Amino acid sequence: xxxxxxxxxxxxxxxxxxxxxxxxxxxxxxxxxxxxxxxxxxxxxxxxxxxxxxxxxxxxxxxxxxxxxxxxxxxxxxxxxxxxxxxxxxxxxxxxxxxxxxxxxxxxxxxxxxxxxxxxxxxxxxxxxxxxxxxxxxxxxxxxxxxxxxxxxxxxxxxxxxxxxxxxxxxxxxxxxxxxxxxxxxxxxxxxxxxxxxxxxxxxxxxxxxxxxxxxxx
Amino acid sequence: xxxxxxxxxxxxxxxxxxxxxxxxxxxxxxxxxxxxxxxxxxxxxxxxxxxxxxxxxxxxxxxxxxxxxxxxxxxxxxxxxxxxxxxxxxxxxxxxxxxxxxxxxxxxxxxxxxxxxxxxxxxxxxxxxxxxxxxxxxxxxxxxxxxxxxxxxxxxxxxxxxxxxxxxxxxxxxxxxxxxxxxxxxxxxxxxxxxxxxxxxxxxxxxxxxxxxxxxxx
Numbered sequence: 001x002x003x004x005x006x007x008x009x010x011x012x013x014x015x016x017x018x019x020x021x022x023x024x025x026x027x028x029x030x031x032x033x034x035x036x037x038x039x040x041x042x043x044x045x046x047x048x049x050x051x052x053x054x055x056x057x058x059x060x061x062x063x064x065x066x067x068x069x070x071x072x073x074x075x076x077x078x079x080x081x082x083x084x085x086x087x088x089x090x091x092x093x094x095x096x097x098x099x100x101x102x103x104x105x106x107x108x109x110x111x112x113x114x115x116x117x118x119x120x121x122x123x124x125x126x127x128x129x130x131x132x133x134x135x136x137x138x139x140x141x142x143x144x145x146x147x148x149x150x151x152x153x154x155x156x157x158x159x160x161x162x163x164x165x166x167x168x169x170x171x172x173x174x175x176x177x178x179x180x181x182x183x184x185x186x187x188x189x190x191x192x193x194x195x196x197x198x199x200x201x202x203x204x205x206x207x208x209x210x211x212x213x214x215x216x217x218x
Numbered sequence: 219x220x221x222x223x224x225x226x227x228x229x230x231x232x233x234x235x236x237x238x239x240x241x242x243x244x245x246x247x248x249x250x251x252x253x254x255x256x257x258x259x260x261x262x263x264x265x266x267x268x269x270x271x272x273x274x275x276x277x278x279x280x281x282x283x284x285x286x287x288x289x290x291x292x293x294x295x296x297x298x299x300x301x302x303x304x305x306x307x308x309x310x311x312x313x314x315x316x317x318x319x320x321x322x323x324x325x326x327x328x329x330x331x332x333x334x335x336x337x338x339x340x341x342x343x344x345x346x347x348x349x350x351x352x353x354x355x356x357x358x359x360x361x362x363x364x365x366x367x368x369x370x371x372x373x374x375x376x377x378x379x380x381x382x383x384x385x386x387x388x389x390x391x392x393x394x395x396x397x398x399x400x401x402x403x404x405x406x407x408x409x410x411x412x413x414x415x416x417x418x419x420x421x422x423x424x425x426x427x428x429x430x431x432x433x434x435x436x
Contacts, residue, residue, distance in 0.1 A: 001344060003334040004369035008397060010390045012336040012362055021388040050386040050417035083305045084421060116221040118230040126219060144230055151222035168268040168422070170242040171235045172228045179226060199268035203302060204386070204420045 021047055022218060028052040037065045041194065041212040048208030049200070057197040059181055064162055064192040068213040071134055071161030077101055078210055079128045079160070081121050081167075082141035088207025089138075093214040098136075103127040122148035133158035136213070139165050140206025143172030150179055154187050163193040164209045168201035177201070239265055240436060246270040255283045259412065259430040266426030267418070275415040277399055282380055282410040286354055286431040289379030295319055296428055297346045297378070299339050299385075300359035306425025307356075311432040316354075321345040340366035351376035354431070357383050358424025361390030368397055372405050381411040382427045386419035395419070 011017050025043050029052040034042045038060045046054045072078075075096040080086040086102040094100075103109065103124040112123035121142035128135070129152065137160045139146050146165050153159065165180045167173045177195045184190040194209060229235050243261050247270040252260045256278040264272050290296075293314040298304040304320040312318075321327065321342040330341035339360035346353070347370065355378045357364050364383050371377065383398045385391045395413045402408040412427060 001330065003330075003336065003341075003344065004366065004373045004375075007369045007372050008365045008393075010362065010365050010393065012340065014337045017337070017362075017389045024388040047387065048420070050388065050391060050419060084302050084425075087301045087305050088421075112219065112221075118221065119232045119235070122230065123221075126221065144228065144235075147226045147228050148222065151225045154225050155222045157222075169265065170239040170268065173268060175226075175228065201268060202266070202420070202422045203306075204422060207302075 018218070025052060029055045031055060034058055034060050035062050035065070038194070040216070040218060041065060041209060043218075044208045044212035045194075045196075045205050048204040049202070051200075054196060054200065054205075057200065058194065059197060060194045061192040064194050065213065067192040068136055068162035069216070071136055072096065072098055072214055074134075076135050076161055077131050078136045078138055079131060080206075081125065081139045081145040082203055084203035085138050085140040085206050085210075088203055089210050090214070093211050095214060098214075101128075101131065118148065119144040121145045125149050126152065129157055132160055135160045136210065137163045137165070138206050138210050139163070139167055140201065140203040141167055143167040143169065143176035146176040146180060147172065150176075150183055153183070153189055153191065159189065159191055161192070162213070163191055164206050165193055165195045166201035166206045166209070168199065170199060173201060174198050236436070243270060247273045249273060252276055252278050253280050253283070256412070258434070258436060259283060259427060261436075262426045262430035263412075263414075263423050266422040267420070269418075272414060272418065272423075275418065276412065277415060278412045279410040282412050283431065285410040286380035287434070289352055289354055290314065290316055290432055292352075294353050294379055295349050296354045296356055297349060298424075299343065299357045299363040300421055302421035303356050303358040303424045303428075306421055307428050308432070311429050313432060316432075319346075319349065336366065337362040339363045343367050344370065347375055350378055353378045354428065355381045355383070356424050356428050357381070357385055358419060358421040359385060361385040361387065361394035364394040364398060365390065368394075368401055371401070371407055371409065377407065377409050379410070380431070381409055382424050383411055383413045384419035384424045384427070386417065388417060391419060392416050
């Protein structure tokens with residue numbers, strides 16, 4: 001087997017591509033907008049989206065990075081709303097062989113969704129409950145999953161160590177993320193989070209956030 | 219098991235969320251910029267990113283939709299550069315139980331990447347060759363994968379029916395997509411494609427494109 005004839009001049013070295021990308025992001029983004037210990041988190045979330053102005057919409061709780069790092073080092077599971085988020089997590093970066101879970105395809109989910117008149121993604125969040133205490137939550141797809149989680153927490157569900165709450169889209173996404181930002185003030189339940197205001201979000205941004213929180217090293 | 223106490227007013231009906239989302243996109247986007255038969259494709263790619271101005275950067279080959287639809291109906295495999303793209307494809311929408319392949323984790327890949335001094339993602343594209351004739355290619359992560367594919371095609375590799383070429387990022391992404399746009403003019407090898415100019419791209423946009431091409435029905 002042979003490689004094709006070289007035709008284009010482009011960087012082919014994986015680590016160099018990362019380094020050059022991160023340097024470009026740092027040149028072009030105003031990273032002073034996020035807490036100092038969240039600088040690498042912001043860089044990697046921008047990297048996942050290709051958009052340096054993402055930083056303008058990021059909201060990072062002051063305890064997010066320390067809480068998530070401590071939890072992951074201690075072996076906390078990562079609870080994902082979508083399989084795309086789960087497969088975007090780089091296993092080699094996880095500090096304690098942390099479990100990466102997505103319960104969307106569990107047998108019980110379609111029945112619960114029908115019975116509760118909600119989405120399957122939201123119903124699957126209820127299956128997180130036994131794992132939620134001290135976990136890292138990664139929501140990168142469904143606004144209904146984030147709303148459902150906040151409703152569980154308001155009802156007294158165990159508190160995760162961190163919520164990466166970045167659902168994407170046109171219906172409920174911006175509203176669910178605003179609810180996350182307002183949650184501690186409204187309920188007194190202060191869970192560290194990172195989110196992005198508005199419609200942007202998604203699985204790439206969310207798994208990039210997990211990958212940034214998994215290790216200090218870039 | 220019980221659902222949490224309702225606290226927020228939000229749409230919980232999956233099909234209604236899709237319909238409302240697509241209606242919002244059609245209200246806010248200038249879809250006259252894409253070929254008429256690519257309107258639903260553009261809507262779904264916008265849906266995957268939450269950004270209506272994506273349409274300004276879309277470039278859709280006039281034969282893309284018909285070629286991809288025909289190929290998928292006939293059972294063409296879908297060749298993905300990243301697992302996130304592969305898991306984002308909705309199996310239930312595929313018209314012929316089409317195979318969705320990602321060879322990134324094959325045993326041979328790390329060795330080929332070292333030997334060829336390229337990324338693993340690019341090396342894995344060479345493993346597509348026996349499946350490439352008439353396939354639907356879905357590149358949503360790595361610029362090196364798209365450059366590598368174009369170099370294979372220039373060398374005479376079998377032609378896919380369609381290339382969804384949407385790598386994301388800061389190093390080589392815009393350049394690789396420009397190379398895709400210029401490829402037929404430079405080589406005479408005219409492969410239908412869809413791409414997005416600039417840095418934006420990603421697995422969500424790419425699997426959304428596959429899902430749009432898989433079925434006419436939204």
